[in-house]
Amino acid sequence: MTATLALLATGALAASAAPARDTRSTGQESLATSMPTGPMELPAEWMTSQRLSDGSRELSAAKYVRARGEANGLFGRTRGAYRALANQRWDFFGPTNIGGRVVDIALDPRVDDQLYIAAASGGVWRSRDAGMTYESVWPHDWVQSMGALAITPSGVLFAGTGEAQPGGGSITFGGDGIYRSKDRGRSWKRVGLTDSHAIARFAIDPRNERRIFAAAAGNLFVPGGQRGVYLSENGGDSWRRVLTPPNATTGATEVVIDPANPNRMYAALWDHLREPHQRTYGGPGSSLWRSDNAGRTWQRMTNGLPTDADQGRWGIALAPNDPRRLYAYVGTAIGPFRAFYRSDDGGDTWTQTPVTANQASQSTFSWWFGKLWVDPDDADHVFLAGVNLMRSTDGAQSFTPVSGVHADQHVMRWDPKVPDRAYLGNDGGMYRSDTNGVGGWTKATYEPYTQFYTVDVAQTDPALKVAGAQDNGCNRGYNGRGGPWEAIGCGDGLQVIIHPEQSNIVFGCSQYGSCYRSENSGGTPRQTIGTGQTTSERRNWQTPLQFDPNDPNVMYYAGNIVNRSTDNGRTWTAISPDLTGGGPNDPNGYPWGTVTTIAAAPTDSDTLYAGTDDGRLWWTDNLGVDWHQVDPAELPGTWVTRVAVHPRDADIAYATFSGFRSGSDRPHVMVTQDGGRTWTDIGRGLPDAPVNSVIPTSDGLLVVGTDVGVYVSAWNGGEWAALGANLPMAAVMYLRYHEPTRQLTAATFGRGVYDVTLPRCPGASTRLPLHRPGVGVVGALASCRAR
CATH class of the missing domain: 2.130.10.10 (YVTN repeat-like/Quinoprotein amine dehydrogenase)
Known part of the structure; x- marks a missing residue:
């Protein structure tokens, strides 16, 4: 019997390094402190635990790639002697009205009322009717785990596979890279970052849609690999890293471009590692960064922000109508919400706001969210991901819950073509509001991607x-x-x-x-x-x-x-x-x-x-x-x-x-x-x-x-x-x-x-x-x- 099964590790891991320093040219730094750790989050680890029950230290996308390859080979062989078995057709029974976790949304810039969503373990889906019904636009025999979506002004879709939120009631499967579709989801081609495990966010340069940034979160179980912020300058054909994380367990979870000054960019890094019976969801690599030269070099933002290691996952957003207004929040390394911050000068200085843990609605797992969104027309109107959808009308001085939506929020987008129209994705599926997210949320009626x-x-x-x-x-x-x-x-x-x-x-x-x-x-x-x-x-x-x-x-x-x-x-x-x-x-x-x-x-x-x-x-x-x-x-x-x-x-x-x-x-x-x-x-x-x-x-x-x-x-x-x-x-x-x-x-x-x-x-x-x-x-x- 495997000895590691019976017990869970607790306590803290210590990591020491050289004193903190900014490295403007390479985006690297070294920080000294210890990394708090904690036992596995109770609701979050059932599926992962059984798959690591032999004491293995990783649940990698590579294992699933190999297994899917073996499965496809078996399907191929089956079509010979076992034709009757291979020819049996599975019929979808349902449900269509329950939904499931949605992690990203991309609105078609050229087709009214058309949008695309990423289902956590269900592929990519398209709606042609303003978010009420969905059809799959993703191959059924490919990896189904998704992390990010984006669409260029001309309609080229990018899908980043692998979910960047670990745990949360279930396993989150890794992915095998970035895919591109030039025909709005009818066909796809893998275009890189095959060792990224999870893609958390895309950002497209508003001056040149062939310049695409990707935030790669990395393998949750194995240090190293493709982590950090990557840039493609040829529409996804090739990628190079422009922000290298401070250590081997840190990946990127956000990348944001200032629409008024695209040379200015922001990124969030998250230091996290999942072990068989322990998670370390924070550490010295968790941090916020800024570039003022279109991503060539980066500087860590620290003026008013914490610099110790008790930092979990960061969320960051800017106000589209006032891009010097930034909002950010962070959890602790073991899960609970820590603090909310605001900058009115593009990140030069930051001030902590009086937002409390209760207002943030993060429960004990802030790492499950890490997202916030700002009304495109009102810099003081802010929405925060949490168990509840939280809303502020006073520039993040306080938050109150928004009713009428399922728990656990993951993505919110405004439709630039329809005033006051917003879309929300959470663990319950997709919602639309025609009252600027204040209320009146309507749930999608056909969303067949339940877990x-x-x-x-x-x-x-x-x-x-x-x-x-x-x-x-x-x-x-x-x-x-x-x-x-x-x-x-x-x-x-x-x-x-x-x-x-x-x-x-x-x-x-x-x-x-x-x-x-x-x-x-x-x-x-x-x-x-x-x-x-x-x-x-x-x-x-x-x-x-x-x-x-x-x-x-x-x-x-x-x-x-x-x-x-x-x-x-x-x-x-x-x-x-x-x-x-x-x-x-x-x-x-x-x-x-x-x-x-x-x-x-x-x-x-x-x-x-x-x-x-x-x-x-x-x-x-x-x-x-x-x-x-x-x-x-x-x-x-x-x-x-x-x-x-x-x-x-x-x-x-x-x-x-x-x-x-x-x-x-x-x-x-x-x-x-x-x-x-x-x-x-x-x-x-x-x-x-x-x-x-x-x-x-x-x-x-x-x-x-x-x-x-x-x-x-x-x-x-x-x-x-x-x-x-x-x-x-x-x-x-x-x-x-x-x-x-x-x-x-x-x-x-x-x-x-x-x-x-x-x-x-x-x-x-x-x-x-x-x-x-x-x-x-x-x-x-x-x-x-x-x-």
């Missing part, structure tokens, strides 16, 4: 679906394909399940196992279940809640202890000891030591299997009287994402694992055929990426959902085939199979919910010898045919 953790379908009717979404709660899709979905409670929506026999009974869970039971399809009244009714000391961000397939009145819920209900979730009894290696040494850190998945055998209710975040597998064949731990030497030691039991044999079960092999023999999919006593790797041939879900069908197929697609094999593994070629390359977090109709439903993290009909594969149920990939499997899966 889902889970999905369930009604056994009585697979057109009835429920799903849990990042920062968008539990949702009910009971209005058919394309129909509107409805919110049914929860904070972040995690496990949501429907009673197998009564679709009006729905269970929904927020983070850390705060769940409810509803007999009104998720509506009120709701009975609370979870911390007060079940026994556990720690609960996973996505606490497992499942029905016994033999009796829907029997349910299982697990924190670090498995709980069982025999009255459909009304009361609960503990049936296991602590199945983990114990909790973290830091009670404020991520609650390592939790059960992540549990499954009962469809043929034997006395047989249960459970997996944990610290890589343990357990089984019981007497309903919890005795629990048996699988020998850790047989397992990869990484986060167990899902267990599933064979539909015909309680002794056969499957377990899937997160993380990357990265050259090792660590498996992603394992099977037991002796009731849990021994386990064998059957995942060879799959792309090297986290496997998040597994489904064994009754007629011999094994289906897995991964970060890079959905794949099919026979029960005993062997050779794997790609299922369908049109599913967007967003992480597939959860699969649900409806046996009577052969409908497989996938919850993607950034592109909503999709359905596909599994083909019939005569011979796939044949028992095959293990460790012999391809023996008999090709014949079995090649015989698959459409329904």
Whole structure:
């Protein structure tokens, strides 16, 4: 078992260097101080933690590039013998009215009411109707993670991949560079900065649209690489760095050009590093910079600004109608808001304003925002990104919240062609105001880029679906394909399940196992279940809640202890000891030591299997009287994402694992055929990426959902085939199979919910010898045919 799983590091890292100095010619400096650090932000680390659960120190874009390449290769091979599998078409089910995190906006300068948005893990989208409906203009099989968008006066689009806000309820995936489209999104070409990991902002020289600046945030996990401010002087064909960060963990998050004097520019740098069990989201490199010669040289701005190392992420903006008016704010290195500043002389001097942490609405994670915006016509009218959208009418002397929009703000833009029209992107999607952002915000009506953790379908009717979404709660899709979905409670929506026999009974869970039971399809009244009714000391961000397939009145819920209900979730009894290696040494850190998945055998209710975040597998064949731990030497030691039991044999079960092999023999999919006593790797041939879900069908197929697609094999593994070629390359977090109709439903993290009909594969149920990939499997899966 990997020792690093059990504990979280706390305390502080110290870094010493030479005294601070300005370096005008190169943009480099060295600062002396210590860098405060902190444990992982509780709501922010679930997806990242499982992917680093082997103690790896990076979750790089390069790993995903390799995995996507392997996936594309598998798709290519699939089109031969497994044509029926490759030709299956995934159909988008929804939702279209929920939305998801939007990180940037670009307004078309030549086409009225046309704009483009960057969805955090859902690609680039275009609206032709002033922001009410959206269509994808990004290849579905490319990296879906986005950080920045810009459009030139002639209509050339630039997309920077990789999200620059780490964490915040979920993983933020890295990108693989900058892309350019000369035909408004119909086609794209990658044009550089492939090692930048995350592009946070673009700025285009108003005198020459071929001069484009890019703020590269860098790899969150690995120092070095392409970081800082880059310039292209040939429309994106090539790039060179013009502002070099002070150290290897600092990247650029803002670059702004003075519209009245384009020789004057500003940039924000952020010193941050993510480690397996610790984040350092501030340090000596966090700083503000100015150039007075169009980016050739830079000087750090310090007159009135802090110079110590307790600086987290900076936000900076200028007033378009008075560019000498600047606003800036900064968080602390461990997260909370620190201070707000104003300059009336172009950054020569700065004054701290009396804005308080409460007014800033930054909560404990100022690093999640780092943005502010100034009304183009009023230098005193300022908007600040926070949990709430905050607004000032007195030049940032005070702020008050703006109502009517979803939480967690990321981007705001004014339409220069329509007076008082503003657009806002946040964790809930897109909004438009025709009253200058003061109020009257209208939510987009069609935005199909929701980030889902889970999905369930009604056994009585697979057109009835429920799903849990990042920062968008539990949702009910009971209005058919394309129909509107409805919110049914929860904070972040995690496990949501429907009673197998009564679709009006729905269970929904927020983070850390705060769940409810509803007999009104998720509506009120709701009975609370979870911390007060079940026994556990720690609960996973996505606490497992499942029905016994033999009796829907029997349910299982697990924190670090498995709980069982025999009255459909009304009361609960503990049936296991602590199945983990114990909790973290830091009670404020991520609650390592939790059960992540549990499954009962469809043929034997006395047989249960459970997996944990610290890589343990357990089984019981007497309903919890005795629990048996699988020998850790047989397992990869990484986060167990899902267990599933064979539909015909309680002794056969499957377990899937997160993380990357990265050259090792660590498996992603394992099977037991002796009731849990021994386990064998059957995942060879799959792309090297986290496997998040597994489904064994009754007629011999094994289906897995991964970060890079959905794949099919026979029960005993062997050779794997790609299922369908049109599913967007967003992480597939959860699969649900409806046996009577052969409908497989996938919850993607950034592109909503999709359905596909599994083909019939005569011979796939044949028992095959293990460790012999391809023996008999090709014949079995090649015989698959459409329904």
